[in-house]
Amino acid sequence: MTTVFTGNFTQQEPLPQASIDAAMAVLSHGRLHRYNESAGEIAETAGLEVDFAQAMGAKYCLAVASGGYALATALRALGVGPGDKVLTNAFTLAPVPGAIASVGATPVFVGVTEDLVIDLDDLAAKADQADVLMLSHMRGHIVDMDALMGVADAGGLRVIEDCAHTMGAKWKETWSGRFGVIGCYSTQTYKHVNSGEGGLFITDDEAIMAKATMLSGSYMLYEKHRAGADAEAFEDIRLMTPNISGRMDNLRAAILRPQLADLKRQCDRWNERYKILDSGLENTPGLTLIDRPIDEHFVASSHQFLLLDWPDSAIEDVVKRCLARGVEIKWFGAPNPVGFTSRYGSWKYVESTPMPASDRVLRSIMDMRLPLTFSLDDCRLIAEIIKQEVSSVWQSIV
Ligand SMILES: *Cc1c(COP(=O)(O)O)cnc(C)c1O
Numbered sequence: 469m470t471t472v473f474t475g476n477f478t479q480q481e482p483l484p485q486a487s488i489d490a491a492m493a494v495l496s497h498g499r500l501h502r503y504n505e506s507a508g509e510i511a512e513t514a515g516l517e518v519d520f521a522q523a524m525g526a527k528y529c530l531a532v533a534s535g536g537y538a539l540a541t542a543l544r545a546l547g548v549g550p551g552d553k554v555l556t557n558a559f560t561l562a563p564v565p566g567a568i569a570s571v572g573a574t575p576v577f578v579g580v581t582e583d584l585v586i587d588l589d590d591l592a593a594k595a596d597q598a599d600v601l602m603l604s605h606m607r608g609h610i611v612d613m614d615a616l617m618g619v620a621d622a623g624g625l626r627v628i629e630d631c632a633h634t635m636g637a638k639w640k641e642t643w644s645g646r647f648g649v650i651g652c653y654s655t656q657t658y659k660h661v662n663s664g665e666g667g668l669f670i671t672d673d674e675a676i677m678a679k680a681t682m683l684s685g686s687y688m689l690y691e692k693h694r695a696g697a698d699a700e701a702f703e704d705i706r707l708m709t710p711n712i713s714g715r716m717d718n719l720r721a722a723i724l725r726p727q728l729a730d731l732k733r734q735c736d737r738w739n740e741r742y743k744i745l746d747s748g749l750e751n752t753p754g755l756t757l758i759d760r761p762i763d764e765h766f767v768a769s770s771h772q773f774l775l776l777d778w779p780d781s782a783i784e785d786v787v788k789r790c791l792a793r794g795v796e797i798k799w800f801g802a803p804n805p806v807g808f809t810s811r812y813g814s815w816k817y818v819e820s821t822p823m824p825a826s827d828r829v830l831r832s833i834m835d836m837r838l839p840l841t842f843s844l845d846d847c848r849l850i851a852e853i854i855k856q857e858v859s860s861v862w863q864s865i866v
Pocket of ligand 1: 563
């Protein structure tokens with residue numbers, strides 16, 4: 469008896485009614501631009517910034533056009549420019565090296581461990597090459613942040629956190645995004661809150677916040693921000709900072725605010741699904757699950773496992789057999805990037821030195837989305853299918 473899964477791996481939930489109502493209100497009054505406020509009104513974008521700053525315990529928050537834009541703005545606000553090198557993860561997605569390249573800087577890739585986090589020994593070895601680390605919590609895997617900040621501080625590195633996959637996650641008691649000098653988030657459809665496109669930027673540093681606000685295209689309207697820097701912080705920079713427009717609009721902010729209020733519940737639902745998948749895959753021969761430390765309070769919206777040291781053809785076989793049963797697994801080791809998969813060597817515009825230990829891990833990564841439209845039974849079935857197919861291919865190669 470072979471069962472087949474019929475769900476859709478890219479179908480997110482519909483937006484909550486509160487988001488739809490808030491969107492309708494914005495559409496009805498027509499003031500979509502963030503600085504277009506009627507007398508006494510606080511625009512949705514300014515309100516979203518207050519909500520998110522409060523939720524994260526940050527002094528300042530800036531809402532922008534995308535997660536990638538937030539990352540590039542973070543680099544510019546730290547003064548990174550042409551010719552500079554920026555350390556970043558070998559295991560990440562294209563917008564991260566892309567943000568670095570967009571300011572004329574060069575990514576220097578740091579290796580990945582079997583736990584799918586940044587290799588701290590490699591980071592320590594490369595720390596003298598740059599002043600900034602753009603740390604990507606790729607697929608929600610959070611490195612020991614105390615240890616990472618120790619390495620960063622010792623090496624004089626300022627840390628920008630890419631929290632596109634860790635909104636609502638913590639290391640010990642601290643929110644992801646609150647260790648570095650800046651935390652950046654994406655509100656794109658496949659992340660933890662959905663406005664189609666969008667990004668959030670948080671910091672406690674007033675000078676950085678003022679710079680980022682000017683960069684994002686505030687003109688001289690920065691006093692309309694409610695989670696922004698004081699007007700005095702703009703005095704020296706207001707005429708010296710280029711406008712690189714990338715503002716968020718009130719429609720997207722309106723859609724996001726009810727979702728943010730519900731983030732904790734949604735995170736719990738994602739983790740319920742992840743745990744079912746993870747325990748369903750335990751004791752599968754040849755399959756390595758990712759260790760999740762007790763201090764890592766992660767938020768899953770996807771699941772990864774490794775097929776370490778398998779021949780390419782056997783991995784391709786697993787992908788094909790699972791797909792035939794409706795289970796879409798993405799393989800990060802495929803020779804050519806497919807969809808959103810990629811390896812550091814795929815970004816041909818960057819010169820990189822091969823890292824054999826990381827290449828072994830990257831070659832083995834199997835990745836799956838877990839949208840909340842999947843029921844818990846769906847997750848049980850997906851695990852069962854993967855376990856069966858991995859086991860039978862494994863038997864054919866040992
Ligand atoms: C999605 C994503 C980003 C950028 O977000 P966009 O909003 O799509 O620009 C950055 N880093 C990672 C790891 C991502 O997955």
